[in-house]
Amino acid sequence: MSKIEVNITVNGAKHRLEVGPKERLIDTLRERLHLTGTKEGCGVGECGACTVILDGEAVHSCLILTAQVDGSEVLTVEGLEVDGRLHPLQEAFIQHHAIQCGFCTPGMLMSAKALLDKNPNPTREEIKTAIEGNLCRCTGYEQIIEAIESAANELQAASH
Amino acid sequence: MIDYEFIKARSLKEALDFLGNYEDVKAIAGGTDLIVDIRKENVRAKGFKRLLDISGLKELEFIEKERDRVVLGALLTHTSLIESPIIEQHFPLLASAAKTIGSPQIRNRGTIGGNINNASPAADLLPPLIALKAQVKLCSVRGERTMSLEEFLAGPYKTNRQSDELMTEVHIPLVNEDYLGNFQKIGRRKAMNIARLNLAILLGINDGTIFDPRVVPGAATAYPIRFGKVEEAISGKDIKDIDPVEIGELASEEMISFTGVRWSTPYKRVALASLVKRALESIFQEAKVDE
Secondary structure (H helix, E strand, O other): OOOEEEEEEEOEEEEEEEOOOOOOOOHHHHHOOOOOOOOOOOOOOOOOOOOOOOOEEEEEEOOOOOHOOOOOOEEOOOOOOOOOOOOHHHHHHHHHOOOOOOOHHHHHHHHHHHHHOOOOOOOHHHHHOOOOOOOOOOOOOOHHHHHHHHHHHHHHHHHH | OOEEEEOOOHHHHHHHHHHOOOEEEEEEOOOOOOOEEEEEEEEOHHOOOOOOOOOOOHHOEEEEEEEOOEEEEOOEEEHHHHHOOHHHOOOOHHHHHOOOOHHHHHHHHHEEHHHHHHOOOOOOOHHHHHHOEEEEEEEEEEEEEEEEEHHHHHEEEEOOOOOOOOEEEEEEOOOOOEEEEEEEEEOOOOOOOOOOOEEEEEEEOOOEEEEEEEEEEEEEOOOOOOHHHHHHOOOEEHHHOHHHHHHHHHHHHHHHHHHHHOOHHHHHHHHHHHHHHHHHHHHHHHHHOOO
């Protein structure tokens, strides 16, 4: 099988890769770049565990071929932390006990990040819509919604 | 194993040349249906040797309002439909259907062209687009042709697209303010659901009298079609004289006249009747408020 050359920026770092025609973005992230924070749950776009931000939009990395995203920028959960300091969303998830088993957390965080990047002051309903494609079987969602609300408030306060 | 060669189209012309040169090509845009089918080795995804990536064709991501219609590029995502002020103003029926698709992740990738060409019986954009009398434009190296979406659909997961053609545009005729629409859907959960049933109804209402009704259930028949008997039963009637419950039951009878009694019929008979009732009630309510 012929290889396809792909240039992508992941969490600010540029990569030139040669990928196969079937390689999905999640495979590239986990197997090649060893960014194993992004999880594969269902593999068919139902659970949202594999959510990353591609050129500013939350997407399923299990439903995108890496060959399709030549020239794109990807942000994964590993890219949230800056200089060893957790992102306010990550801090808020810890504070609000929005994590139990943790498997859905990276995807939840990326859906939440994509929301706050576009809409810094979301309503509760908008938060629910933003994470509607992310399944969590532990928390019952309430703590996650509270964490996102609280991170939004903190980011708002910090920007003033 | 499904094996294929991957080719990225850099321009529409390049894509059409490629489709003209090879017969065993499958086009991929958002990939939200196709990649699942490839992974699951679904028969629908078999029989192609080359995967043509059209997701980078920015020239197919536009919305343009013309004098009597709106022209949509086939690569508009569901998110861009929802966020478009033109769609919100002229075709709220389409926007409300797009909002129910998948999740933000799916809506950010899935396209209107993909939703149409995948031609799933449960596709959420098909009922509203049929109700809006949408036309589709197909291009190939041989030229281009335009046909109604109703004609384009040929069966479940089947269309009348020729192997060298690519859908480039969707045209929706503007409707005046007399027209009111409603979209309904039921599935297993609110997000990420593939419709067990969906429904688009668009009615012209003048002085309380219905004209030009368009009733299109999805996932009720092999592929979405207009329900002529239901339309006939409400056309020319005053909304005050219509019993939504009765029309709901009529819709279920019409569904069974197409499908026969199937394993899902005991459920769908009740569910479709209820969706039709809800849609009509909601439109009648809006019509009264408008008066």
